[in-house]
Amino acid sequence: MTRESQRQAPAASQPALNIQFLLTGTELMVGDIVDTNSVMLAQSLKDQGAELTRKVTLGDDFKGIVAEIEHMSLQADVLIINGGLGPTEDDLTAEAIAQVIGQPLEENSEALIHLEAWCKKRGFQLEGANRKQVVLPKGISLVANRMGSAVGFSAHHNNCLIICTPGVPSELKVMWAEEILPLLKSQLPIIDKVKTIKFHVFGIGESAIQNLFDRQLANWPKEIEVGYRAASPLVELKFTTRSEQAELLLPQWQAKVEQLLGAHILRFLGDWAVEEKIKGSVKGIIKDSIKGLTEGPEQPASVAKCLVELLARNKQTMTAAESCTGGLIASNITRIPGSSQVFEAGYVTYSNRIKSQLLNVKEQTLLDHGAVSESVVIEMAQGALAASSADWAVAVSGIAGPDGGSEEKPLGTVWLCWGKAGHLKTKCLVYPSTRINFQRFIANVGLDLIRREILEAKDEPSYFSRNAK
Amino acid sequence: MTRESQRQAPAASQPALNIQFLLTGTELMVGDIVDTNSVMLAQSLKDQGAELTRKVTLGDDFKGIVAEIEHMSLQADVLIINGGLGPTEDDLTAEAIAQVIGQPLEENSEALIHLEAWCKKRGFQLEGANRKQVVLPKGISLVANRMGSAVGFSAHHNNCLIICTPGVPSELKVMWAEEILPLLKSQLPIIDKVKTIKFHVFGIGESAIQNLFDRQLANWPKEIEVGYRAASPLVELKFTTRSEQAELLLPQWQAKVEQLLGAHILRFLGDWAVEEKIKGSVKGIIKDSIKGLTEGPEQPASVAKCLVELLARNKQTMTAAESCTGGLIASNITRIPGSSQVFEAGYVTYSNRIKSQLLNVKEQTLLDHGAVSESVVIEMAQGALAASSADWAVAVSGIAGPDGGSEEKPLGTVWLCWGKAGHLKTKCLVYPSTRINFQRFIANVGLDLIRREILEAKDEPSYFSRNAK
Numbered sequence: 001m002t003r004e005s006q007r008q009a010p011a012a013s014q015p016a017l018n019i020q021f022l023l024t025g026t027e028l029m030v031g032d033i034v035d036t037n038s039v040m041l042a043q044s045l046k047d048q049g050a051e052l053t054r055k056v057t058l059g060d061d062f063k064g065i066v067a068e069i070e071h072m073s074l075q076a077d078v079l080i081i082n083g084g085l086g087p088t089e090d091d092l093t094a095e096a097i098a099q100v101i102g103q104p105l106e107e108n109s110e111a112l113i114h115l116e117a118w119c120k121k122r123g124f125q126l127e128g129a130n131r132k133q134v135v136l137p138k139g140i141s142l143v144a145n146r147m148g149s150a151v152g153f154s155a156h157h158n159n160c161l162i163i164c165t166p167g168v169p170s171e172l173k174v175m176w177a178e179e180i181l182p183l184l185k186s187q188l189p190i191i192d193k194v195k196t197i198k199f200h201v202f203g204i205g206e207s208a209i210q211n212l213f214d215r216q217l218a219n220w221p222k223e224i225e226v227g228y229r230a231a232s233p234l235v236e237l238k239f240t241t242r243s244e245q246a247e248l249l250l251p252q253w254q255a256k257v258e259q260l261l262g263a264h265i266l267r268f269l270g271d272w273a274v275e276e277k278i279k280g281s282v283k284g285i286i287k288d289s290i291k292g293l294t295e296g297p298e299q300p301a302s303v304a305k306c307l308v309e310l311l312a313r314n315k316q317t318m319t320a321a322e323s324c325t326g327g328l329i330a331s332n333i334t335r336i337p338g339s340s341q342v343f344e345a346g347y348v349t350y351s352n353r354i355k356s357q358l359l360n361v362k363e364q365t366l367l368d369h370g371a372v373s374e375s376v377v378i379e380m381a382q383g384a385l386a387a388s389s390a391d392w393a394v395a396v397s398g399i400a401g402p403d404g405g406s407e408e409k410p411l412g413t414v415w416l417c418w419g420k421a422g423h424l425k426t427k428c429l430v431y432p433s434t435r436i437n438f439q440r441f442i443a444n445v446g447l448d449l450i451r452r453e454i455l456e457a458k459d460e461p462s463y464f465s466r467n468a469k
Numbered sequence: 470m471t472r473e474s475q476r477q478a479p480a481a482s483q484p485a486l487n488i489q490f491l492l493t494g495t496e497l498m499v500g501d502i503v504d505t506n507s508v509m510l511a512q513s514l515k516d517q518g519a520e521l522t523r524k525v526t527l528g529d530d531f532k533g534i535v536a537e538i539e540h541m542s543l544q545a546d547v548l549i550i551n552g553g554l555g556p557t558e559d560d561l562t563a564e565a566i567a568q569v570i571g572q573p574l575e576e577n578s579e580a581l582i583h584l585e586a587w588c589k590k591r592g593f594q595l596e597g598a599n600r601k602q603v604v605l606p607k608g609i610s611l612v613a614n615r616m617g618s619a620v621g622f623s624a625h626h627n628n629c630l631i632i633c634t635p636g637v638p639s640e641l642k643v644m645w646a647e648e649i650l651p652l653l654k655s656q657l658p659i660i661d662k663v664k665t666i667k668f669h670v671f672g673i674g675e676s677a678i679q680n681l682f683d684r685q686l687a688n689w690p691k692e693i694e695v696g697y698r699a700a701s702p703l704v705e706l707k708f709t710t711r712s713e714q715a716e717l718l719l720p721q722w723q724a725k726v727e728q729l730l731g732a733h734i735l736r737f738l739g740d741w742a743v744e745e746k747i748k749g750s751v752k753g754i755i756k757d758s759i760k761g762l763t764e765g766p767e768q769p770a771s772v773a774k775c776l777v778e779l780l781a782r783n784k785q786t787m788t789a790a791e792s793c794t795g796g797l798i799a800s801n802i803t804r805i806p807g808s809s810q811v812f813e814a815g816y817v818t819y820s821n822r823i824k825s826q827l828l829n830v831k832e833q834t835l836l837d838h839g840a841v842s843e844s845v846v847i848e849m850a851q852g853a854l855a856a857s858s859a860d861w862a863v864a865v866s867g868i869a870g871p872d873g874g875s876e877e878k879p880l881g882t883v884w885l886c887w888g889k890a891g892h893l894k895t896k897c898l899v900y901p902s903t904r905i906n907f908q909r910f911i912a913n914v915g916l917d918l919i920r921r922e923i924l925e926a927k928d929e930p931s932y933f934s935r936n937a938k
Binding site for chain 1: 495496498499500501502505507508509511512515520521522523524525526527528530533537540556557591596599696697698791793794795796797798799800802803804806807808809812813814815816817818819820822823826827856857870871872904905908
């Protein structure tokens, strides 16, 4: 797991709002409920050029919560408290705020009206237990919650605006967008215009990228922040500028990065420079003609996705003959919607017998060289091409571990063969790791090698030298 | 995601250790990296009868980090700091600790030895940037990190034991189990004797399990705490007792749960009651004879793991003929070390043409019924059995989406066929979901059905009724 590395931009002309977040609940601590709320808020603030500076999670401990609110309100300009507005005995927020601001609790008539309407609309009876939700500190201001039964509320303390919000993500999301963010925006300083460009990179790690930048792009402008995010097995590279002047620098420095990283950069449909940069057999973006290729915003970047797009654009197909990766190459491909246009057959030939039977790998070859050998993967690839009639093939045979290594062929040794009929290439790599990491990485290498062939990439992938036999 | 339901045990006789957790990193705040580390620690502490009382996340702000460490060390008995031990300029932990404890930074010779050995073993050169990892405050004690390049370290401040740990989850997990927890245990107060029993369950969801318990086991003893943890696609069910008397109740209530949940419970080698409970063709544990079947403590529970163990024990093999799951069944199996004993061939027949060519599915059958039909999956399974000579087969054909659904066969429709030659069974399910969730769930269903056959399970899986066509 790697850190986001940022070359700091010059400070904004006004001090940023200090926004902090407090979550309460033992179930959050032990992960029975996953905290997505703080992440949603932090991302939203970041898009506004603001940031969440601190996030605290506490168990259900009343005294601890009161002390924490007091402490945070001394530092923060805005304190968002999430959760604890419900009707059960574990819901402590209203009581804690009452103690912090030194006000009695009372039944809030507006909150009661909202709750009554909510119950009526759904055909519930308003029971005694639920009424606890409308018992709030005196003197607070309500924050509308149109998606839920419990209103939010806010109060001032120690020059901090405290906003108490519901724990349910769908309720918070709407309250944040419709009520809280507009309020904060009116109070946020004038934020510089933020622009972010992202690249997805495969086959070279973050430290290696950093070293390359340090050596070859030593005069990097500090107005362009560089960030790294691990999205294993990819690295996401992010460039951020915070002013219109800085933004003007982006194109030339992006070009330098592309020159430097070459085909390590994965390009997808819709990338800003795809038309200009893709060489060789790719003829340009035919986005609309690639049916079903995207599945909404959540389709993550992957080598497989990139490859499927390229194959579809070229109206070509591929096949995979897998030993040690055991189906993962096929699975990575078929995860992508629309992959049926470019993939028909996958062969998981996990034993020598089946390599021969299914792909016509000669028994003599297996006897002479062993399953993990150049000759065997060549025959596997040839067999897969013949059997499937695909345009491209990749074959993989190696030692995933934890057992099976020897002195001659240690753990992590793998032979790959890839290409078209009559134009096959081979490579031996060594990637000693856990079994699952080996399988994931090598499956992606197999896909990456076909991708680079299609692109007629001139540069060698970094893993060729890093993981050379 | 639901709350952990606990019937509270009586308070421990001594005040508990105040254990707190500090994470640093802007990428954590905005969710670019998901914090699983604190959850792992909190759960582990909970199993020991201790708890994480407070968790703070900060951005990459040096002053803020120093202030936070100071503040937390005043309250906590143990402060675990996670992350910030790497070689980049964002890794601030060593420097922050140095400032807090008022010691200079120096190159730590033991840490350097570890780093050099680490690099040498992997064939790296130790570059300048990496050496920053061994620059640590004077006077700290090292904490071994055998899974990573950066050693951990600890220091005392304000009567608090501060332990600095690596951010990478796999590294932290081992350091926690092997170095930190033993240290803490020697310092933890005498905790009521905690005993935890876990079950891994597939094919029935948490709410359904809870409902079953409420209806059929209504007089559940409050001394046995019931906990649920999502470990998709499994559910982990935990029973915890906190005294020797309560522990005596466990066997009878475990038996009731097993009776109730039947074959939804996955059993693995080493399970306390495996010998007694596995019916039918399974003859008992032959742990040592199953070569390479475990890969240390990290091998997670899965349907595939369970099935591979069963097949190995029976000296049987299986094959998979996959359409919509596209290689994921094969991949799930081959992820398990030792799977080569039980798996030789996987067929990813993603097009109709290849279904016919590779598995002898009749073209007429495809024309008459379509690929997603009972007849086709039967022929796929028969073809796979014949081609591979395996004992067991599973065949799957369905509509993973997002496209491809129709009124007659909506999105999520899938036919499965499983069993032995001459004894094949079929089922049609509907599981409308995202493509990837569909593939993951149905791949596991395919494995689960073979598992249940081997066990000669009498009860039907919950998904048969829940996801009936």
